[in-house]
Structure formats: structure tokens, C-alpha cells
Amino acid sequence: xxxxxxxxxxxxxxxxxxxxxxxxxxxxxxxxxxxxxxxxxxxxxxxxxxxxxxxxxxxxxxxxxxxxxxxxxxxxxxxxxxxxxxxxxxxxxxxxxxxxxxxxxxxxxxxxxxxxxxxxxxxxxxxxxxxxxxxxxxxxxxxxxxxxxxxxxxxxxxxxxxxxxxxxxxxxxxxxxxxxxxxxxxxxxxxxxxxxxxxxxxxxxxxxxxxxxxxxxxxxxxxxxxxxxxxxxxxxxxxxxxxxxxxxxxxxxxxxxxxxxxxxxxxxxxxxxxxxxxxxxxxxxxxxxxxxxxxxxxxxxxxxxxxxxxxxxxxxxxxxxxxxxxxxxxxxxxxxxxxxxxxxxxxxxxxxxxxxxxxxxxxxxxxxxxxxxxxxxxxxxxxxxxxxxxxxxxxxxxxxxxxxxxxxxxxxxxxxxxxxxxxxxxxxxxxxxxxxxxxxxxxxxxxxxxxxxxxxxxxxxxxxxxxxxxxxxxx
Amino acid sequence: xxxxxxxxxxxxxxxxxxxxxxxxxxxxxxxxxxxxxxxxxxxxxxxxxxxxxxxxxxxxxxxxxxxxxxxxxxxxxxxxxxxxxxxxxxxxxxxxxxxxxxxxxxxxxxxxxxxxxxxxxxxxxxxxxxxxxxxxxxxxxxxx
Numbered sequence: 089x090x091x092x093x094x095x096x097x098x099x100x101x102x103x104x105x106x107x108x109x110x111x112x113x114x115x116x117x118x119x120x121x122x123x124x125x126x127x128x129x130x131x132x133x134x135x136x137x138x139x140x141x142x143x144x145x146x147x148x149x150x151x152x153x154x155x156x157x158x159x160x161x162x163x164x165x166x167x168x169x170x171x172x173x174x175x176x177x178x179x180x181x182x183x184x185x186x187x188x189x190x191x192x193x194x195x196x197x198x199x200x201x202x203x204x205x206x207x208x209x210x211x212x213x214x215x216x217x218x219x220x221x222x223x224x225x226x227x228x229x230x231x232x233x234x235x236x237x238x239x240x241x242x243x244x245x246x247x248x249x250x251x252x253x254x255x256x257x258x259x260x261x262x263x264x265x266x267x268x269x270x271x272x273x274x275x276x277x278x279x280x281x282x283x284x285x286x287x288x289x290x291x292x293x294x295x296x297x298x299x300x301x302x303x304x305x306x307x308x309x310x311x312x313x314x315x316x317x318x319x320x321x322x323x324x325x326x327x328x329x330x331x332x333x334x335x336x337x338x339x340x341x342x343x344x345x346x347x348x349x350x351x352x353x354x355x356x357x358x359x360x361x362x363x364x365x366x367x368x369x370x371x372x373x374x375x376x377x378x379x380x381x382x383x384x385x386x387x388x389x390x391x392x393x394x395x396x397x398x399x400x401x402x403x404x405x406x407x408x409x410x411x412x413x414x415x416x417x418x419x420x421x422x423x424x425x426x427x428x429x430x431x432x433x434x435x436x437x438x439x440x441x442x443x444x445x446x447x448x449x450x451x452x453x454x455x456x457x458x459x460x461x462x463x464x465x466x467x468x469x470x471x472x473x474x475x476x477x478x479x480x481x482x483x484x485x486x487x488x489x490x491x492x493x494x495x496x497x498x499x500x501x502x503x504x505x506x507x508x509x510x511x512x513x514x515x516x517x518x519x520x521x522x523x524x525x526x527x528x529x530x531x532x533x534x535x536x537x538x539x540x541x542x543x544x545x546x547x548x549x550x551x552x553x554x555x556x557x558x559x560x561x562x563x
Numbered sequence: 564x565x566x567x568x569x570x571x572x573x574x575x576x577x578x579x580x581x582x583x584x585x586x587x588x589x590x591x592x593x594x595x596x597x598x599x600x601x602x603x604x605x606x607x608x609x610x611x612x613x614x615x616x617x618x619x620x621x622x623x624x625x626x627x628x629x630x631x632x633x634x635x636x637x638x639x640x641x642x643x644x645x646x647x648x649x650x651x652x653x654x655x656x657x658x659x660x661x662x663x664x665x666x667x668x669x670x671x672x673x674x675x676x677x678x679x680x681x682x683x684x685x686x687x688x689x690x691x692x693x694x695x696x697x698x699x700x701x702x703x704x705x706x707x
Binding site for chain 2: 192
């Protein structure tokens with residue numbers, strides 16, 4: 089089909105599948121409402137189709153166009169059939185127009201900024217081959233292997249006999265990081281199949297579509313809950329972070345992980361705050377995709393859900409369905425985990441090391457290195473602009489004012505995410521290498537997660553202050 | 564959805580922002596740097612950005628010759644340079660599948676000989692040699 093047409097058609101098909109899956113929640117709505125759920129539909133379809141293919145991979149099925157067509161059709165049919173007996177309400181809210189001239193100008197400028205960045209990013213994506221070698225070294229080759237040979241242990245299981253010496257360095261002939269789930273590899277291979285050849289620019293084209301879907305989904309889910317003069321500038325702050333945009337052309341799976349994890353936790357908050365079953369259903373889809381994206385996805389999901397559970401303890405009755413949905417999301421990875429176990433593919437992060445005082449005490453240099461390197465990336469305004477300072481400052485301001493824990497959730501995502509990755513690096517025999525090579529990407533999911541809550545923090549703070557000023561005038 | 568800003572003023576604002584964006588995009592030096600990076604002014608090719616300057620056309624030519632079979636095996640014969648070896652393994656995994664790489668030439672049916680000091684490693688003999696680039700060959704081996 090060619091580069092642009094191939095990627096566009098794949099994403100249109102995935103969005104169509106997403107719309108079918110969303111059908112029980114959108115039935116009877118206007119065309120405009122359907123259009124406004126375009127980002128949600130895209131991310132739901134893009135999440136679910138490769139996820140189901142990943143679940144089928146251990147059967148040895150070749151995950152090419154035939155399997156894609158069958159799974160996409162089955163999901164679409166299931167969604168349309170579910171319309172008859174499943175009742176979910178997407179509850180699409182309308183946003184009130186800005187009341188002040190300045191608010192209207194701010195919203196207009198921010199909307200322009202978002203559209204401009206996404207548009208330029210889309211064009212740039214199709215002009216850029218991923219700058220990170222992981223993309224062509226193992227993420228995409230794994231997808232091609234699943235297509236051409238099926239899930240063949242010869243390519244995944246680490247074997248010292250399958251190493252070659254080049255100069256002073258050994259290189260493995262099997263895939264490195266074989267522990268990572270398959271979702272991103274499967275999606276990238278589908279892009280190549282639709283394009284018709286191996287064209288690495290399709291990877292960044294796909295990432296550009298994911299970014300568009302991410303912003304569209306976040307805006308749709310927060311639309312009507314957060315005023316436009318706060319929602320749009322906050323999304324612009326998140327989207328325009330230089331490191332976010334840079335990584336969106338790197339080709340690695342950290343941006344998709346960050347996107348799906350952030351949306352999963354946003355939907356968890358939506359479920360807890362609004363008891364929206366639609367939000368809970370979306371939480372399942374996004375959380376399952378995050379778990380299927382990278383090995384650390386499941387750790388980050390559990391950590392962030394634990395934080396949400398602590399800060400939302402007042403709504404503890406709603407936590408049980410949330411954890412049930414989380415368990416179901418993690419369970420979608422069981423076929424992959426079982427295949428890994430059957431073929432002796434260990435996780436690169438060793439729990440034994442992580443819990444061993446003697447191992448950790450012998451590697452304290454990694455603790456120091458982790459604290460410093462990860463801390464530098466986490467707090468770098470040059471890399472992540474104002475996301476971290478704003479999330480912490482707004483959260484603290486709200487907490488000081490209301491003394492309620494939910495205000496601190498975004499700061500906790502950042503702080504505990506930092507601690508998690510320091511600990512992981514400390515316990516990793518190759519931690520020194522990975523800190524240098526990958527630390528800048530480890531912080532991406534917690535920062536994007538904190539960033540997606542900026543509009544919520546801003547809106548709640550604005551309401552708190554406007555409530556006070558009204559009360560003051562009343563006195 | 565639209566607020567108190569009159570339509571004309573809104574269109575004017577959007578027009579102004581568009582002009583500003585184009586201005587920044589065309590500006591010399593650091594001013595245009597963010598847009599230049601995002602739009603990737605100097606477009607890349609469809610090939611991977613290798614760490615070592617591999618010949619991407621040679622790799623694709625070799626991929627087109629290798630049999631499309633899970634039974635096919637190949638060996639990478641090159642200079643003892645870690646980055647070169649690393650990139651050739653990655654390129655092979657990307658383009659040569661479903662053929663699988665093997666660590667010894669004796670196990671291989673094919674050899675990718677990439678700017679190596681000799682055409683083939685010791686102990687194997689060529690059945691047919693295809694030149695796919697400058698000092699780059701794909702060699703079908705005689706069965707042992």
C-alpha cells in the first residue's frame with residue numbers, strides 16, 4: 089500500500105474495531121458524539137487486536153494478516169453483538185464554553201498548539217526512522233518472527249551456545265529482552281504488512297497515531313469535567329514536553345506503555361469518582377494493553393493502583409471491582425507468562441536479587457547511581473518541561489487547602505515510580521548499563537501519568553478557590 | 564463550546580498563530596529547532612538508522628536471495644568489530660527471517676560475508692556466490 093496509506097488504513101481499521109467494541113456504550117448517540125470518541129476508539133482497537141493476537145501466539149499461530157483479519161472481525165462482531173445485552177453509558181458530556189474573554193483566548197491558543205504539534209508530529213513521524221536501535225534490533229524482528237515463523241523458542245530462549253564473538257564482545261543470536269510481552273512487536277509487524285515492506289518510518293507514523301489517540305482520548309474523557317481554559321492548556325503542557333515528543337520518534341515501547349498506563353489510571357479515577365462502568369471497562373482495556381506492552385507494565389500498574397487505593401480509601405467499596413478488573417487485565421498475559429515459563433525465559437529483573445540484603449549491600453554503587461541518574465531525568469525541566477513541578481505544586485496546594493489525600497496522587501505516582509525504578513536498577517546485574525542506556529525512558533510512564541492528572545488538579549484547585557471567593561463575597 | 568470571543572477575532576487569532584508557526588518553522592538557527600526536530604526536516608530513508616554505517620541496500624538484496632524457509636540457516640562472517648557484528652545480527656533478524664542465524668559456519672547453509680578479510684571462514688566451501696554490495700557477499704555453501 090505504501091508508507092502513508094498503509095499506516096493510515098491500518099489505523100482506520102483498528103479505529104473501526106474500536107468503535108464496534110464501544111458500540112454498547114455509544115448506541116443511539118449523534119454522529120458528532122461518535123466522532124468525539126475517535127481517539128478512544130483508536131486506542132481501544134489498537135490495544136485489543138494485538139492483545140488478542142498475543143494471547144494466541146503460544147499456540148504457534150502465524151500472526152500475519154490472516155490472523156489479524158480474523159481477530160479484528162471477531163472483536164468487531166463481539167462488540168456489535170454485545171450491544172443487545174450489555175448496557176454501558178459513555179456519558180458524553182458537553183463542555184461549557186469559556187465564560188471570560190481571556191479564558192476563551194487561552195483555550196483557543198492551546199487548542200491551536202495541540203493541533204499544530206500533533207499535525208507536525210504526524211508529518212515528522214512519516215519522515216523519521218526511529219533513532220533507538222531497540223526498535224529494529226528486537227521489537228520489530230520479534231513481530232516479523234511471529235508472522236513468518238510463529239512463536240519459535242529457538243529465537244526467544246537465551247542460549248549461551250547461540251552467542252557470537254565480534255572482537256571483544258559477545259552478541260546473542262536470539263532476541264535480547266525475550267521477557268518483554270509481544271503487543272508492540274505485533275502492532276509494528278501489522279504496520280509493515282499494511283505498508284507492504286519493511287519501512288521503519290511506519291513505526292514513527294504509528295507512534296504519531298498513538299499520540300493523536302492519546303490526546304483525543306484524554307480530552308474526550310475529561311471533556312465537560314474540566315473547563316476548556318484549563319483542560320486544553322494542561323494537555324498542551326503534557327504534549328509539548330520535548331522528551332515526550334523526542335521519544336515518540338524513538339520507536340521504543342515506553343511511549344505506548346506510558347500512554348496506556350496513564351489512561352488506565354485516569355479511567356480508574358473515573359470509576360472511583362463517578363462510578364462509571366464505562367470508565368471501568370476502558371480501565372480493563374487500557375490496563376491489559378499496558379501489561380502487554382513491556383515487562384515492567386504489570387509492576388507499574390500494581391504500584392499505581394495501590395497508590396490510587398490508598399488515596400481513595402474513602403471509596404473502598406468501589407475498589408473491589410477495580411481490582412477485579414485489574415486482575416482480569418493481568419490475566420490476559422497468562423498465556424504469554426505460561427509460554428515463557430515453559431521455555432525457561434526469565435525476567436531480566438530478578439525478584440531474588442531485589443529481596444536479597446546481601447546482593448543489594450554488595451551493589452550499593454547502583455543505588456547511588458540510580459538515585460542520581462533517575463532523579464536527574466525525573467526533575468529535568470529541559471526534558472519534561474513543567475509537568476513534574478506543576479503536578480507537585482498543584483497537588484501540594486490542594487492538599488494544604490483541603491487536607492485530602494487524593495491531591496497527592498500525582499506526586500505519589502512520580503515519587504513511588506522513582507523508588508520502584510531505583511530499586512529495579514539496584515537489583516539488576518546489568519543495572520549500570522541500563523541506567524546509562526535506558527533511565528531516561530524509565531521515568532516516562534510516571535511522568536506522563538502525573539501529567540494526565542494536571543487538568544484534574546487544575547480544575548479542582550480552580551473550583552476550590554472560586555468557592556472560597558464566593559464564600560468570601562457572601563460574608 | 565465557543566465562548567465570548569467573536570468569530571472574526573477567533574479566526575484572526577488562529578491566522579496569527581498559523582503565521583507565527585510558519586515563521587518559527589522557517590526561522591534560521593535555534594528558533595526553528597523544536598519544529599525542525601519534530602518535522603524531521605532532513606527526512607530519513609525507510610531503512611534502520613544503524614549504529615555502524617552498514618550498506619542497507621546490500622542487506623535488502625541478501626534478504627531477497629535467502630530462501631523464505633524456517634529450515635534455512637545463515638552465518639555472519641565479518642571483521643572482529645563489536646558494533647559491526649551487533650548491527651549485522653540485528654539486520655539479519657529484521658530482514659532474513661524466517662531463516663535463522665547460527666553461531667558456526669559448519670551449521671550454516673548460507674554465509675553473509677560482510678567486508679570480511681576472507682570470503683568465507685575456514686572449513687566451508689562455496690556452492691554459489693552472490694555479490695550484494697561492495698565486498699559484501701551472500702554465499703550458498705556446499706553441503707558438508
